[in-house]
Amino acid sequence: MKQGYVHSFESFGTLDGPGIRFVIFLQGCPLRCLYCHNPDSWQVNIGKQYSSDELVSEVSKYKNYLQNGGVTLSGGEPLVQLEFITELLGKLKEAGFHTAIDTSGALYHPSKQKQYDALLEVTDLFLLDIKHIDNTKHKELTSVSNTNTLEFAKYLSKNNKKMWIRYVLVPGLSDDKADLVELRKFIDTLNGVEKVEILPYHKMGIHKYEELGLEYPIPHINEPSQSQIDEANEILGGVRNE
Numbered sequence: 001m002k003q004g005y006v007h008s009f010e011s012f013g014t015l016d017g018p019g020i021r022f023v024i025f026l027q028g029c030p031l032r033c034l035y036c037h038n039p040d041s042w043q044v045n046i047g048k049q050y051s052s053d054e055l056v057s058e059v060s061k062y063k064n065y066l067q068n069g070g071v072t073l074s075g076g077e078p079l080v081q082l083e084f085i086t087e088l089l090g091k092l093k094e095a096g097f098h099t100a101i102d103t104s105g106a107l108y109h110p111s112k113q114k115q116y117d118a119l120l121e122v123t124d125l126f127l128l129d130i131k132h133i134d135n136t137k138h139k140e141l142t143s144v145s146n147t148n149t150l151e152f153a154k155y156l157s158k159n160n161k162k163m164w165i166r167y168v169l170v171p172g173l174s175d176d177k178a179d180l181v182e183l184r185k186f187i188d189t190l191n192g193v194e195k196v197e198i199l200p201y202h203k204m205g206i207h208k209y210e211e212l213g214l215e216y217p218i219p220h221i222n223e224p225s226q227s228q229i230d231e232a233n234e235i236l237g238g239v240r241n242e
Contacts, residue, residue: 004055004084005047007040007076011062017100017125017164019069022059026073028080031106032143033131034217035170037205041076052088056095063097070098072127079107082115089122100125102166105152106144120159125194128153129166132174133183141173150186157190164194169224169232170201180235187236196236200224 005027013021028044029036036042050058059071071092078085078101089099101123108116130149132138138146156163165187169175187193202223209216224232 001051001053002084002087003049003051004081004088005045006050006055007038007047009058012065013072016072016074016102017070017127018098019067020065021069021072021100022062022066023072023074024055024059026075026078026081026085029075029077030080030144031077031104031131033168034141034173035168035201035221037202037208038076039205039208039212039214044080052084052091055088056091059092059097060095063095066097070100070124072100072102074102077104077107079103079105082107082112082119086115086119086122089119093122093124098124100127102127102129103152104129104131104142105149106142108148108152108155110151116155120156120161123161125162125164126156127164127166128156129168130183131168132179133186134179137173137179141170153186153190157192161192162194163190163192165196165236166199167196167232167236168199168201169229170218171221171224171228173218173221175224175228175232177231177235180232184235198229198232198236200229 007025007027010023013023016023025041027041027047029042073085092099099122105128131142132146135146187196200223206216
């Protein structure tokens with residue numbers, strides 16, 4: 001039985017998939033998003049270790065509350081612990097839970113096709129975080145390319161997996177109208193997209209940078225206005241390819 005590194009839990013989540021969710025935040029992330037609000041989740045191989053059975057036992061305490069919801073793996077980046085989460089999600093499905101993963105897809109690679117095929121078998125929904133459609137801007141925003149993310153989206157589409165696309169709207173960094181239009185065009189090529197969620201940038205994680213002795217990268221950027229959010233929703237919202 002494999003061991004996984006866990007950052008934290010949320011036992012009554014309402015923002016990470018349908019219904020009420022038990023959210024398991026896993027440790028480790030290869031991205032360095034300028035707006036990240038969990039910098040304490042970056043480092044790998046730290047945090048509390050759990051076996052898959054221990055986590056299923058923990059989740060099962062809340063089963064009555066999760067009848068119309070389920071379990072979501074978030075992070076950090078869950079794909080850092082690919083083999084562990086595949087084992088965990090398999091056991092959660094056996095226990096009758098709806099399963100979801102919140103991921104950037106940045107670690108996806110066809111060389112691990114069999115492993116990802118196994119992951120798809122035990123995952124009901126993917127919350128796919130596309131940080132930016134423009135590769136250069138994506139690198140500036142996250143420190144990595146968006147190639148794997150977009151390939152992962154195509155892979156999920158090919159396999160008719162259910163997706164919610166998530167997009168963090170940051171004024172001056174990810175709110176350019178032309179980029180939003182290009183992202184919409186890409187989303188329209190995908191099968192299985194049930195919704196597109198605009199996540200307005202916020203500064204609620206600044207205190208964590210201070211606690212870790214890190215400099216917050218974008219203190220000068222304010223949260224988006226309602227009009228900026230509305231414009232993004234007008235372009236990205238809705239589903240035109242079901």
